[in-house]
Amino acid sequence: MSEYQDAQDGRGENEKERADRQWQELIQEIRVAQTGVQILFGFLLTVAFTPLFHELPQTDKTIYIVTIVLGALATGALIGPVAFHRVVSGRRIKPAAVAWASRLTFVGLILLLATCTSALFLVLRVATHNALVPWLVAAVVAWYVACWFGLPLWARIRYTSEK
Template sequence: MSDDPRDGKYSRDQEDERERLDRHWNELLQELRLAQTGTQILFAFLLSIAFTDRFQDADVFTHDVYAATLIASALAMGLFLAPVSFHRIVFQRRLRDRMIPIAHHLATAGLVFLLIAICGGVLLAIDVVLSRTIALVTVAVIVTWFISFWYLLPVYVRRTGEAEE
């Protein structure tokens, strides 16, 4: 096994527990920065469309999808921000070993709600310009696409990586 960290196969024995926790925390923070920004933009957009005349005249289905999408977006944003609050409360208490797994689960749950919010936003937009059937089929394809690239591909890579070890 190579000792060069750039090749992605350096020995885990080279870093101590504190360095490993710091690395995991920093990686998680970078991921959360990206997810938070997109979620906040989506949330702001959703808040603004509720007050348009065209939306007021929309049918019950559109209002229901909108409500579910707005709630999913708010929940995603809350879950992505939760590790920040968690960190502020446990800061300098030497609890990083407990904080990181919890923050991981919060971020993972946030991704599920973000997936729902993105698909709801797409459904709202496509339903305006195409038929509802086409909008629903399009969203089903998008859900499949997200699940494939967000979950199935990483699980496949993880399993093949474990098999190589």
Template sequence: MSKETEKQRWQRNFADLLQELRVAQTGVQILFAFLLTLPFSNGFTQTSEFQRDVYVVALLAAAAATAMIISPVAFHRALFRQGRKPELVRFAHRMATGGLAFMLIAMVSAVLLITDFVLDRPIAFVLSAVTGLWFLTFWMFLPFARRSWGDDDIDDDDDDPETLTRG
């Protein structure tokens, strides 16, 4: 088995990032679509000022997540065939990370909006905090904890765009 070249590694890293972004994009687009239709539903007129503020935060965070998660496609179009795959991979990595952060804000805000509408506010805050911790557990705490568990798959070290720039 031959070792991959640096160019092949960058290409593989970009393909892996795009696949990850496809998964995230689906989730954020569904949430964004839901939020876009919400003000046109009958019950929305019964929302409090607080709920409308939370709605705006959720909507804007979902829009920001959508923009960041889709941005590597536009960046790729602008840099197509210029041999700048390392720059593209680093950019896509940063946009994916930022997009996930905005997606977290959108998800927790949406949970807060809905739970505040149907439950007492203190319960809504608790459920929203638990939701935020749940997402952080699976999106941040466990993945970063996994980094120190050992060297099971040595190839994973090559997939981190930040490591590639240092090496």
């Protein structure tokens, strides 16, 4: 990377410094998502051991199984960057590690979205038996998508430009 490009980024960072900063920022973001997915996943794991679980219709049990699998996948993807870093630490590939960890985090967020959607659908379905449940879940999913992806993409397009 040229000195001109380093000066243009507004921070005066070289590639290694940028990778270090990006790694720290990514780890802070992952901490928030990991906490949420771990609490949700832990709660979901206990549901199968409640007396009412065995009285659920097979459809609800199937939704539960899908939810558990999605939660496990989300947990793996959101913890993955930590393991990735540990395995490649000291190999001088931090920019590549940041890129891969970022991808895993994005996949984890998609899986977390799916887990939350499935869990919400199951709980509302069991709690209300109401035909409005799919519409309520769709509204919440639309909110998640707007907050997690829509607004950031809008800001990215609106406030950044290609150099």
